Amino acid sequence: MDSTLNQLDNESYVYINQLHMMQILPMVLRTVVELDLLEIIARKGKGAQLSASVITSHLPSNNPNATNMIDRILRLLSSYSLLHCSISMGSDGKVERLYSLAPASKFLVLLAIHCFIVPFIIYRRSKPSNLSWYYLKDAILEGGIPFVKANGAHLFDNPTVDPDLIECQTFFDKGMFNSTNIVMKKILEVYKGFEGLKQVVDVGGGHGSVKHMRGDMFGSVPKGDAILLKRIIHDWSDEHCAKILKNCYEALPDQGKVIIIEGLLTDVPNKKIGAQNLHLMDSIMMVGFNGGKERTEQELEALVKGAGFSHIEKICCVYETWVIECYKN
Ligand SMILES: C[S@@+](CC[C@H](N)C(=O)[O-])C[C@H]1O[C@@H](n2cnc3c(N)ncnc32)[C@H](O)[C@@H]1O
Structure with a gap:
């Protein structure tokens, strides 16, 4: 037998096995969302603990295996702290697991205001x-x-x-x-950088802007005191970004600024979860977008200065996302 196989330590073996199964949890989460499983628990009120059989009784299913499958799915979620799980002993002497919502569940329950992650689970x-x-x-x-x-x-x-x-x-x-x-x-x-501004233009603002104007940021950008580019730069190649930033430069008064909201990579890969997320996002950009990529501060600064801006300043960081001001003067 290959001697290197004997040297594989337990930690590496477990870690590498997790990697090849990484896609399973998000796939299962999509099913959890499609079946409204967490909503069924949430609707029973705060602190409700439900067994898989009770949860399954709310599903339009005649499948005799459904309860067993639901129990195994919820057990998986519990092992990732997405649910709490406690044990009750049935009259038949068999163990029954009871599931209740955990702090992280609030991101997954559609009834909750924090459920932002659910559409991304479906999309991905x-x-x-x-x-x-x-x-x-x-x-x-x-x-x-x-x-x-x-x-x-x-x-x-x-x-x-x-x-x-x-x-x-x-x-x-x-x-x-x-x-x-x-x-x-x-x-x-x-971040107090919006204070005192009369008109902020949110370029590529999706569906979140106050007043919508159809337009193409590669053609021109509406005039304003400040221009917000939130999660726009990472969608595009350096050449595309140069065009967007030049259009922003032209739309701003001398004392105007572009406010970029993006993650920032480090030159040497960082192993913290937030940094790993940004590296994953970089791969998502590579697969989905036309030259889109995550950038380091130096790469972003070069792009911004290339469009005519004098300097940039990193103002603050929230949820691993930087607010960066770019000044004309
Ligand atoms: C990653 S999303 C960011 C949306 C928003 N800024 C946010 O952070 O929620 C990119 C947005 O850019 C918009 N977009 C794509 N091409 C565009 C173009 N040529 N001109 C203006 N907006 C564009 C897309 O419709 C999408 O809403």
Whole structure:
């Protein structure tokens, strides 16, 4: 037997096994959302503890295996602290697990205000999104965008008649809207850079803006005292970003500023969860977008200065997301 196999320590073995099964939890989460399993618990009120058989009785199912399958799914969620689990002893002497909502459940229960993650779970597990990953190798060898190779259209292309693509776009927009609500509320608690501004233009603001104006940021950008680019720069190549930033520069008065809200990579990969998330997001950009990528502070600064701005300043960081001001003067 290969002697290196004997040297594989327990920790590495367990870790590497987790990696090849990483996609299972999000796939199961999509099913949990589709079946409203956490809503069934939430509707019973605060602190409710329900067995799999009670939860299954709320489902439109005659499958005799359904309770067993639901129990195993909820047990998995409990092992990731997404539910609490306690044990009760049935009259037949068999152990029965009782499930209740855990602190992290609030991100998954549609009834709760923090459920921003649910649309992203559906979007990331949607067929167009999943299919894209099969084209990453081809995109590396031949060029092109995996999402477009897989689906014949870009995520931002409108309108589409493909129901899978519509589901993908709809849940992407909902996810962005929900997460932006949460992140912006937190940013406004600490960032005071919007104070005193008369007109802030939210370029590529999705569905969260106060007043909507249709437009193409590669054509021109509406004039304002400040221009917000939240999660826009990471969608695009350096060449595209240069165009967007130049258009912003032209739309601003001399004392105006662009406010960029993005994650920032470090040169050496960081192993903290927040940094790992940003590296995952970088891969998502590679697969879904036209040259989109996460950037380091130095890379972002070079882009911004290349568009004519004099300097940038990192103002504050909320939920691993930086608020960066870019000044003309
Ligand atoms: C990652 S989302 C960010 C949305 C929003 N800024 C937020 O953080 O919630 C990117 C947005 O850019 C918009 N977008 C894409 N191409 C655009 C273009 N050429 N001009 C203006 N907006 C565009 C998309 O419709 C999408 O809403």
